[in-house]
Amino acid sequence: MARALLPLALVGAFLLVAPPFLDLGWQNALINILIASLFALAFNLLAGQAGLLSFGHAAYFGVGAFAALHLMARIEDGLGFPTPLLPLAGAAAGLLIGLVAGFFATMRSGVYFALVTLAIAELFHSLAPHWQGVFGGEAGLSSMRMPWGGLIFGSLIEVYYLTLAWVALSILLLWGLTRTPFGRLALALRDNEQRVRFLGYNAHVTKVIIFAISAMFSGVAGALQAISNETANYVLFASGVSAQVVLYTFVGGATIFFGPAVGAVIFTLFAYLVSDLTRSWLLYQGLIFVLVMLYAPNGLGGLIHQHLRHRGQLDWPRLARPYAQATLGSLLVASAAIFLIETLAVVFSRDYAVARRDAGGGFPTYEVFGLDWTPLSPVPWLLPLALFTAGLWLVLQARHPIGALWQRVRAGSEPGVNPS
Amino acid sequence: MEFFLISTLNGVIFGLLLFMVSAGLTLIFGMMGVLNFAHASFYMLGAYVAYAVSSTAGFWVGLLVAPVFVGIVGMLVERFLLRRVHAFGHAHELLLTFGLALIVEEAVKLVFGDFPVNYQMADTLRFAAFTVYGTDYPFYRVFMGIVAIVMFVALWLLLSRTRIGIVVRAAERLPQMAEALGHNIPVVFTSVFGAGAALAGLAGAVAGAFYPTNPNMALELGVIVFVVVVVGGLGSLQGSLLASLLIGLFSSFAVGIDWSAADLLALVGLGDWARSLGGLMIMQISSISATIPFALMLLVLLVRPAGLMGERG
Amino acid sequence: MTQVLLELNGIAKSFGSISVLQEVNLDVRSRERHAVIGPNGAGKSTLFNLISGMFAPTSGTIRLQERAIGGLPPHVINRAGLARSFQITSNFRRLSVFENLRLGVLARHGIRYGLFRPVSRMRAVNEETAELLSVVGLERRAHDMAGDLTYSEQRALEIGMTLTTRANVILLDEPTAGMSRDETDQTVELIRKVTTDKTLLMIEHDMSVVFSLCDRVSVLVYGSVLATDTPPAISANAEVQKAYLGEETAT
Numbered sequence: 012m013a014r015a016l017l018p019l020a021l022v023g024a025f026l027l028v029a030p031p032f033l034d035l036g037w038q039n040a041l042i043n044i045l046i047a048s049l050f051a052l053a054f055n056l057l058a059g060q061a062g063l064l065s066f067g068h069a070a071y072f073g074v075g076a077f078a079a080l081h082l083m084a085r086i087e088d089g090l091g092f093p094t095p096l097l098p099l100a101g102a103a104a105g106l107l108i109g110l111v112a113g114f115f116a117t118m119r120s121g122v123y124f125a126l127v128t129l130a131i132a133e134l135f136h137s138l139a140p141h142w143q144g145v146f147g148g149e150a151g152l153s154s155m156r157m158p159w160g161g162l163i164f165g166s167l168i169e170v171y172y173l174t175l176a177w178v179a180l181s182i183l184l185l186w187g188l189t190r191t192p193f194g195r196l197a198l199a200l201r202d203n204e205q206r207v208r209f210l211g212y213n214a215h216v217t218k219v220i221i222f223a224i225s226a227m228f229s230g231v232a233g234a235l236q237a238i239s240n241e242t243a244n245y246v247l248f249a250s251g252v253s254a255q256v257v258l259y260t261f262v263g264g265a266t267i268f269f270g271p272a273v274g275a276v277i278f279t280l281f282a283y284l285v286s287d288l289t290r291s292w293l294l295y296q297g298l299i300f301v302l303v304m305l306y307a308p309n310g311l312g313g314l315i316h317q318h319l320r321h322r323g324q325l326d327w328p329r330l331a332r333p334y335a336q337a338t339l340g341s342l343l344v345a346s347a348a349i350f351l352i353e354t355l356a357v358v359f360s361r362d363y364a365v366a367r368r369d370a371g372g373g374f375p376t377y378e379v380f381g382l383d384w385t386p387l388s389p390v391p392w393l394l395p396l397a398l399f400t401a402g403l404w405l406v407l408q409a410r411h412p413i414g415a416l417w418q419r420v421r422a423g424s425e426p427g428v429n430p431s
Numbered sequence: 432m433e434f435f436l437i438s439t440l441n442g443v444i445f446g447l448l449l450f451m452v453s454a455g456l457t458l459i460f461g462m463m464g465v466l467n468f469a470h471a472s473f474y475m476l477g478a479y480v481a482y483a484v485s486s487t488a489g490f491w492v493g494l495l496v497a498p499v500f501v502g503i504v505g506m507l508v509e510r511f512l513l514r515r516v517h518a519f520g521h522a523h524e525l526l527l528t529f530g531l532a533l534i535v536e537e538a539v540k541l542v543f544g545d546f547p548v549n550y551q552m553a554d555t556l557r558f559a560a561f562t563v564y565g566t567d568y569p570f571y572r573v574f575m576g577i578v579a580i581v582m583f584v585a586l587w588l589l590l591s592r593t594r595i596g597i598v599v600r601a602a603e604r605l606p607q608m609a610e611a612l613g614h615n616i617p618v619v620f621t622s623v624f625g626a627g628a629a630l631a632g633l634a635g636a637v638a639g640a641f642y643p644t645n646p647n648m649a650l651e652l653g654v655i656v657f658v659v660v661v662v663g664g665l666g667s668l669q670g671s672l673l674a675s676l677l678i679g680l681f682s683s684f685a686v687g688i689d690w691s692a693a694d695l696l697a698l699v700g701l702g703d704w705a706r707s708l709g710g711l712m713i714m715q716i717s718s719i720s721a722t723i724p725f726a727l728m729l730l731v732l733l734v735r736p737a738g739l740m741g742e743r744g
Numbered sequence: 745m746t747q748v749l750l751e752l753n754g755i756a757k758s759f760g761s762i763s764v765l766q767e768v769n770l771d772v773r774s775r776e777r778h779a780v781i782g783p784n785g786a787g788k789s790t791l792f793n794l795i796s797g798m799f800a801p802t803s804g805t806i807r808l809q810e811r812a813i814g815g816l817p818p819h820v821i822n823r824a825g826l827a828r829s830f831q832i833t834s835n836f837r838r839l840s841v842f843e844n845l846r847l848g849v850l851a852r853h854g855i856r857y858g859l860f861r862p863v864s865r866m867r868a869v870n871e872e873t874a875e876l877l878s879v880v881g882l883e884r885r886a887h888d889m890a891g892d893l894t895y896s897e898q899r900a901l902e903i904g905m906t907l908t909t910r911a912n913v914i915l916l917d918e919p920t921a922g923m924s925r926d927e928t929d930q931t932v933e934l935i936r937k938v939t940t941d942k943t944l945l946m947i948e949h950d951m952s953v954v955f956s957l958c959d960r961v962s963v964l965v966y967g968s969v970l971a972t973d974t975p976p977a978i979s980a981n982a983e984v985q986k987a988y989l990g991e992e993t994a995t
Contacts, residue, residue, distance in 0.1 A: 211909050300530040
C-alpha cells in the first residue's frame, strides 16, 4: 500500500508545483491530460470493473459539457453561482442522463449492450446540430468564465488548478468507491452476473447505478473541458470521442484502477508531442492500440502490474538479457515502421506530386528525418526492411526464454494442481 | 408523384447498396459472434483500391481487382489477428476490429490524402436509363442495384444449394459439431470473413464511382450499416435485405419531407401549442432524417433484439 | 404436525415442444433433509432452476412458506429465504475466497448498494465472513483467488456461498459430484453440520450420501415424481428399481 503511494505522491507533487513554470502549451496539454484521465477512469468503472463495454460514452461527456455551458451563460447573465462549482452541472446532467440511458442499456448485455450505447450516442450526435435551443445547433454554445471569489479565471493557470482540484477529487471518490461494498459488487458482477442474482442482489438495479455513476464522472470531465475551452458543439458526441476513451482505457489496462489514466496520459502526451512532428500520428495511435491488444491484452498498466505482483518470484538476472533483446528488437521494428510510414507519407503527398510534375514526371529526392533520399534507389526501401528483419529476429529470439521464465513463475504460484 | 417515384427508386437502390455492405457483416456476426467494426473500412478500401487500379487499368479491371484484394486482406486479418485475440474474449475481438478500422482509415489518408479522390465510372455506363418526368435517371444507379441483386441471388444459392453452403451453415449453428464431423472450421471461418470483406469491397468499388470516395466513407456508412444489421436481425441475410430496403427507402423519402411534430399536431388543432414549445416539436423530418434510424435501432434492441428476422436468444 | 416449507403442485416445464417436467408434486417439510434422485435427463436440474427462479414454470405452483414464488426473479426468491448452489461451480474467480463469501454476507445484512463506507470497516460483516470461512474449512485460502482453488475446495466454497444469505431453505445441486470417497465423506459431514437448523433439498446420485444424510427421498423419472419415501423404503420399491434398471438396460 505504502509502496504504491510513492509514485502517486511524486506525480501529485509535480502536478501541484510544476505548472506555473511551464509554458502555455504545456499547461494546456496538462489540462487535457487531466480531463482525459478522468474520462477514462469514469469509463472504466463501467467497462473494466463491471465488465460492460460502452461504445457511446461521448454522450455523457458531451451532456456534461453542454450543461456546464448553459450554467456559465446564466452566470454571465448575473446568476450568483460560484464559477469553481460549475462541474457540478456536468455531474448532475451526466447522472440524470446516465440513469435513463443506463436503465435501458443494461437491459441488454455483451454486444447488444455496446450497440445500445452506440445508438444513444449517435442519437445525440445526429440530433444536436438541429437543436438550436439546447445544443446551439451546428455552431454550438459558447460562454465566458466569470470571476468569483477574487479569482478572475481569465488565465490558463487558474483553469489548470480548477481542473486539477476537480480531477483529484473525482479520482479520490472513484477510488473510494472500489473499497465500498458496492465497488466489490461491481467486480463480482463482471465475473459472474448470474451468481450475484442468486445471492440476493438485483443485478439490473446494480448495473443502472454503476452506469449512472460512470456517466456522472464523465459529465464532470466534459464540464471541465467546456470550462477550459469556453465552447462546445455537437462534435463532442461523435464516435471519435467514444473511440478515444476506449483506446485510452484498454491500452492503459482495464483491469487495474490507474490503468486507464496511464493510457490517457500516454495518448494525450503522444498527441501533443507527435502531432506537430508528423501527420500520421493517428495511424501510430491505431497501430499501438492493435499491438497492445494482440500482445498485452491487459494493457500496459496490466503488464506493469503483473511484473510488480510477481517481482519476488521473477528471475530478474536471467530475464535481463532477453528483455534487453526484446526491447532493442522492438525499437528496431518500430523505427523501421516509422521510417516506412513517414517515407510513404512524403512520397504520396500532394507536395511531392507537384515536385514530380515540375521534374517532368521523374522521381526527385525527398527529405525524411533530415536526410535526402531517392525513391528509385533501393536504399530507402531496403533500410526499413533490414531494420525490421533484424528487430523481428531479436524479438523472436527473446520470446522463448521469456516465455519459459514466466511459465516457471505461473507454475510456482499455483498450489497443488487439481488432478481432475 | 414525381417525388414519390424518384424517392422510391433511389431508396430501393440505396437500400440494395446498404445490403451489399451489411450482408457480409451479418454473416460474420451470425457465424463467429464477432461484430466487425472494421467492416465499413473494407467498403472504403474497396472503393480506393478500385480507384487506384482503374486509374491505370480501367474501370472494369478495378471492379474485379478490388473485391479480390479486400477479400485477401480480410482473410489475413482473420487468420493472423482475430484468431489470436479470440482467446481473450469477445470484448477484445470487438476492440481489435475497432483498432483496425482506425488503421485502415489513416492508411488510406496516408496514401490517398485527406480529400475525396476522383474515382469515375466507365464511360460506357454513363447514360440515362430512362426519363422520369423530364429528368434523366442515370443508368449507373440501376447498375448498382443490379450488382446487388445478382450478389444476393448468388449468395443465397451458394448458401442453400451447394455443399460449401451447407458446411457454412452448419458451422454457424454448431461449430464444434461441424468440426467433429471433419470439416476444417478455422478455414471456414477465415473464408467467410474473407468473403464478407470481399462483398463489402465490391460494394465500395461499385458505389465509390457514383458517390464521393473520401476518407470519411467508412464512418458515414459504418453506423448506418450497424442499424441495418440490428434491425434486420444479427445473422439473418433476409433480415438484412429487408432492413436495408426499409432504411434506404426511409432515408430517401425523409430528406424531402418537411413535416414536423408540430405539423402533425396541427391536424388535431394543437399546432400552435406545439410550435410554442419549440425544440423537438418544430424539427422537420428532413433535418432529423439521420436520427430516426438510430431511434429505430434503439427500439429494436430494447423490444426485440432478434430484429425483424433474426433468431431469438 | 410438521410444517411444509416448500411445496410444488402440478409443476410442468416445457422448452418449446420439449417437455422436461410433466406433473411434479413435491413437498419439503421444515428442518427436513430431502433428496431428489433420478436417472440422468429426468429433469432434476430443471426443477432446481424453476424453484430458484432461473425461469418460470409452464404451469403449476411453487410455494415457499405459503408464498407463491413461481416465476419470480432469483434475487426476490433468495430474499424470501431460499438459496441454491450450482452443479458446475459458480463463484467469482477473480475475487478472493474471503470476498466471495463476504458478498453473500453483505446481502444478508441488507447492504446491497453500500456506496459510502469502506467494507473493511464493517466489523460484523467481516467477523461473520471469517466464521463462515472456518466452518467450510477454507481459512488457509482466505486471500487466494477463487479461481485458483482445487476442485473440492471450490465445492466447499460453493456450499459456503449458498449459506451466506438469510435463507433457511437450502438447495444443493450434486454437492459431491466428482469427489473421491474421502472428500465425499468430508462434504457430507460439512453439509450435516451447516444444515442442522435448516431445511435441505438436494440432488444426489450417490445413494450412500442419501442414506447417511436424508430423511426422505423423491424419485424423479421422466419428468414426474415416481415415489417419495424414506431411503430404505425407496430402495426397496419395485417400481423405482424398474425405473433405474430399465433406464440402464435401455442405454
